[in-house]
Amino acid sequence: MRNHIFDGIMGLCVADVLGVPVEFNSREKLKVNPVTDMRAYGTHNQPYGTWSDDTSMTLCLLDSLYCGLDYQDVMEKFKAWLTEGKYTPHGEVFDVGVGTRQAIMRYVSGVAPLQCGGVGERDNGNGSLMRILPLLFYIQSLYGTDFQDVDEAFDMIHQASALTHAHKRSQIACGIYLSVASMLIGNMNLSIAVELGIYKAFEYYKGKPEYEAEISHYHRLSDKNFGEINEVEIRSSGYVVDTLEAAIWCLINTKTYKDCVLKAVNLGDDTDTVAAVAGGLAGLYYGSENIPIEWTAKIVRKDYIEELSERLHRSLTKRSIDKLLAFIPYFENVNEKNACSWGGGEKLGENHFSMPYPIYEQTLEDFIQAVYSSNLICYNYLEVIEKNGLHGTEEMNTAIEESDLELTLAILTGYIRQERFCDGLWESAVKDKTFLKILRRLERLMSAA
Secondary structure: OOOHHHHHHHHHHHHHHHHHHHOOOOHHHHHHOOOOOOOOEHHHOEOOOOOOHHHHHHHHHHHHHHHOOOHHHHHHHHHHHHHHOOOOOOOOOOOOOHHHHHHHHHHHOOOOHHHOOEOOOOOOEOOOHHHOOHHHHHHHHHHOOOOOOOHHHHHHHHHHHHOOEOOHHHHHHHHHHHHHHHHHOOOOOHHHHHHHHHHHHHHHHHOOHHHHHHHHHHHHHHOOOHHHOOHHHOOOOOEHHHHHHHHHHHHHOOOOHHHHHHHHHOOOOOHHHHHHHHHHHHHHHHOHHHOOHHHHOOOOOHHHHHHHHHHHHHHHHHHHHHHHHOOHHHHHHOOHHHHEEEEOOOEEEOOEEOOOEEEEOHHHHHHHHHHHOOOOOOOOHHHHHHHOOOOHHHHHHHHHHHOOHHHHHHHHHHHHHHOOOOOOHHHHHHHOOHHHHHHHHHHHHHHHO
């Protein structure tokens, strides 16, 4: 099963590494000597493959989420990073933002986690935006890809930001970013995915009076011609609005991971963070396998990053599957007559009848919703099914007994999503015990893991 967590985190880390040696270099200087490959030393005098606070704080959140969302634990890990050098490439912190340092030191002095972040106008650096990406995967395991109408999801985003940056403008940046990131996982066209992610976030914030004044700071992103803005109008400072705009602009004006992150770095100024924010999105969209191997090979402690990503991936996947397994008793006892009745078919005139349509029992609807509200949807399910040489529901049903996790979820996704093209498919899946077979296969796979 594809590990989107590793895609995003490695995308972020590699981009961060590219930006570290030239942080604070001006755009003009980089036009004369642009970054085209990984460099060493430079601004912070660090060796090849060294990542900065962007990746370190991302790893803190990534590690913490393995046990659930606990703001106290996240702050403890931020503290361990800042004061002990944990979650760093070489055991020492060489770069930290002023606002982030102040927030962590407030925590050290006894301030409650959610009261630590700065709330002033000048507290809108990019320090929460740069490390928010892991939260996306936790939210998707609870609410699915389309979480943008769920208050609880945005509350999590805003509170995670508030640990270091509590101003609503910074919280909104994190909300927009994760909304866009969520759409990038769904196998959509890039420009459509970005536009949809921005639109969904704006629709959420427009309905919240307390955010109305602040959402206006991101008005350029809501312009459908945002990607056509000239580079001279794109700022790449540490101001959170600038960073978010620059990252998204780089993403939609390039066609590969490599081109995206190099464009971000060569904008100059806050090179590591702008690139990291862009790189997280590009990693999700293009996949970690499309990051140049000569770059990933140089990443310090790459195995550690991969280990943390895989651990969270397995944890969230198991949590989502466990929710589905709770439906096993239902599918053991239900039959198609209990699960589905049919409406329509009324006579509308001579030889004219309304189309019949299935009406599904509530528990079956709850199961379908549980699948959608998880991180288990396989967006390339047709490709996976075809790769396994399966044709038609009969062959898929036969394959379930020996299918791996990826194929099992592809078959489940196929049944869930194809109902819209084939009325009554869920009824058939109940009658043939297909849903039950899939759940029992998932149960066996989890037991063997």
